[in-house]
Amino acid sequence: YVNFRLVIRIRCDAEDAQCPLGMKFGCDPIKEAPALLRTARNLGLNVVGVSFHVGSGCREPKVFHRAISLCRDIFDYAVTLGYSFNLLDIGGGYPGVRGSSINEIACVVNKALIEFFPDESVQVIAEPGRFFVSSAYTLTCKIYSIRQVVDDNDNTKIQKMYYINDGVYGSFNCILYDHQVVFPKPLKQHKGAEQYFSSIWGPTCDGLDQVVENMMLPEMKMGEWIMFEDMGAYTLPVASEFNGFPIPEVHYVATEAVWAKLKNIVTIGDRTFKPVDGPVAENIPITISNSNSNNENVIELPHYNAKGYSVVAGDHILSYINIS
Numbered sequence: 001y002v003n004f005r006l007v008i009r010i011r012c013d014a015e016d017a018q019c020p021l022g023m024k025f026g027c028d029p030i031k032e033a034p035a036l037l038r039t040a041r042n043l044g045l046n047v048v049g050v051s052f053h054v055g056s057g058c059r060e061p062k063v064f065h066r067a068i069s070l071c072r073d074i075f076d077y078a079v080t081l082g083y084s085f086n087l088l089d090i091g092g093g094y095p096g097v098r099g100s101s102i103n104e105i106a107c108v109v110n111k112a113l114i115e116f117f118p119d120e121s122v123q124v125i126a127e128p129g130r131f132f133v134s135s136a137y138t139l140t141c142k143i144y145s146i147r148q149v150v151d152d153n154d155n156t157k158i159q160k161m162y163y164i165n166d167g168v169y170g171s172f173n174c175i176l177y178d179h180q181v182v183f184p185k186p187l188k189q190h191k192g193a194e195q196y197f198s199s200i201w202g203p204t205c206d207g208l209d210q211v212v213e214n215m216m217l218p219e220m221k222m223g224e225w226i227m228f229e230d231m232g233a234y235t236l237p238v239a240s241e242f243n244g245f246p247i248p249e250v251h252y253v254a255t256e257a258v259w260a261k262l263k264n265i266v267t268i269g270d271r272t273f274k275p276v277d278g279p280v281a282e283n284i285p286i287t288i289s290n291s292n293s294n295n296e297n298v299i300e301l302p303h304y305n306a307k308g309y310s311v312v313a314g315d316h317i318l319s320y321i322n323i324s
Contacts (some may be wrong), residue, residue, distance in 0.1 A: 002044060002045075002046060003046070004045070004046060005046055005048045005087075006040070006045055006046060006047045006048065007047070007048065007049045007050065007051045007087060007089060008027070008033060008036060008037065008040075008047055008049075008050055008051070008074070009025060009026045009027065009050075009051045009052065009053075010026050010027055010028070010029040010033055010050060010051075010052050010067070010070060010071070010074065011025070011026030011027060011028060011029070011052070012026070012029065012052050012054060012063060012066060012067035012070060013054060013055055013063070014054040014055045014058045014059065014060040014063040014093065015060045015063070016058070016059040016060045017054065017055025017056065017057055017058045017059065017060070017093060018055070018056055018057025018058075018059075018178065018179050018180070019055060019056035019057055019178060019179055020055045021053050021055050021056065022055070025053065026052060026053070029070040029071075029073070029074060030070075033074050033077075034074075034077055037074070037077065037078055037081055037083070038081065041081045041082065041083070047078070047083055047085070048083075048085055048086055048087050049085045049086060049087025049088055049089065049122075049123075050071045050074050050075065050085065050087075050088060050089070051088075051089030051090075051091060052067045052070075052071065052089070052090065052091050053091030053092060053093065053127070054067060054091060054093045055093055056092060056093055056130060056178070057093065057095070057130065057178075057179075058093030058094070058095075058105070059095075061104045061105045061107075061108045062108060064090065064105060064108045064109045064112060065108050065111070065112040067090070068088075068090065068109070068112035068113065068116050068117070069112065069116055071088055071116070072116035072117065075088075075117075075122075085122070086121060086122055086123060087122070087123050087125070088117060088122055088123070088124045088125070089124075089125050089126070089127070090109060090124060090125070090126045091126065091127050092126065092127035092128055092129055092130060092131075093105075093130075094126075094128045094130060094131035095130070095131065095134075096128075096130045096131040096132065096133065096134030096135055096230075096232075096233065097134050097135055097229075097230040098135050098229060098230060102128075102131055129233065130233045130234075133232035133233050134230050134232045134233040135229070135230050135232060136232040137231050137232040137235070137236075137250075138227055138228065138229050138230075138231060139166065139171050139227070139228045139231040139235070139248065140187065140225050140226070140227050140228075141164040141165055141166045141225065141226050141228070142164060142165050142223065142224070142225050142226075143162050143163065143164055143220055143221070143222055143223065143224050143225070143226065144163055144164065144165055144203070144222070144223075145162075145163035145222070146160065146161065146162055146163070146220075146221075146222055147160075147161040147163070148160060148161075149161060158196055158197075159196060159197045159198065159199070160196045160197070160198040160199075160217070160219065160220075161198070161199050161200075161201060162198060162199070162200045162201065162220060162226070163200075163201045163202075163203065164200060164201070164202065164203070164211065164226060165203055165245065166202060166203070166211075166245070166248060167201065167202015167203055167204055167209040167210075167211060167245075168202055168204075168206075168208065168209050168210070168211065169202065169204050169206070169209065169239070169240050169242035169243070169245070170202070170239045170240065170242075170245060170247060170248065171228075171231060171235045171236060171239055171247075171248055172202065172211050172235070173234075173235065173238050173239060173240075174231075174233070174234045174235050175211065177234065177238070178233070178234040180234075182211060182212065182228050182231070183228070183229070184200060184211075184212055184215070184217065184226045184227070184228060185226065185227040185228070185229070186217070186218060186220050186224065186225075186226055186227075187224065187225040187226065187227055188220075188224050188225070189218075190218060190219070190220075193218035193219050193220075194218070194219050195216050195217065195218055195219075196216070196217065196219055197214055197215070197216060198212070198214070198215055198216070198217040199212055199213055199214055199215075200212040200226070203243070203245050204242055204243040204245065205243055236248065236250070
């Protein structure tokens with residue numbers, strides 16, 4: 001395996017992360033890494049660098065300083081074995097939901113790299129998947145059934161149970177496997193609507209298919225739609241068609257203002273886009289781009305296959321009037 005370029009992965013967990021990874025991946029940087037490198041050298045393996053992942057959805061920026069410092073120690077130890085490392089993978093864990101900022105983590109990372117890796121011969125890479133895609137998609141689901149539960153001891157206490165056409169076996173698998181908390185937003189706002197303790201359920205036969213356990217929500221009606229923002233990470237790629245329910249269709253949309261800028265820099269025209277004014281399918285959840293809060297008209301962008309032909313399915317999706 002002399003032609004392979006190997007990387008040793010160390011464990012350096014954040015104290016607060018949405019999905020800790022150290023239980024499964026990475027060696028102890030102090031107790032195990034040196035011994036592994038010695039074994040690699042004895043076997044003639046070509047180790048070229050170090051990687052780590054502090055945990056997906058990291059909420060402890062300073063952990064990156066700690067991890068990069070440990071990597072420096074391993075780089076230095078590798079030199080004593082005859083290695084010359086040139087790759088540092090600082091992993092992922094960067095926030096990407098609306099209202100979050102990567103600035104604090106970026107500041108810690110930049111300072112640590114200047115302190116421990118000032119030599120530009122070391123290539124630094126990262127895995128910022130969640131940062132790029134979390135806020136890129138909004139999932140919109142249709143209410144197909146409603147159940148009203150009245151407290152046995154107080155008939156004024158009413159709970160609403162809403163059943164929607166996507167659940168934890170589909171896009172909301174992130175609740176089970178990514179520890180995500182989702183926040184529903186009714187697409188249609190009814191002025192003066194009464195608020196009820198509410199739960200939201202997926203469509204499958206599994207009693208655990210629950211999207212929202214208990215939350216105060218305005219009363220909604222059959223056939224109305226509920227939006228879930230920040231659904232771009234770890235949702236559709238691992239969704240299934242359990243019980244025969246389809247995976248959500250994806251539609252790329254943009255405001256007319258954005259399109260006015262885009263069409264001046266890309267070789268596509270107005271006829272490749274479709275106006276957005278209603279549901280594309282009655283019973284299929286859809287994933288859409290960032291919500292529009294300025295009451296602007298929204299148009300659907302085309303998909304392209306390998307030959308460059310548009311492969312958009314469906315005529316229209318949702319109206320974005322009064323969506324925040």
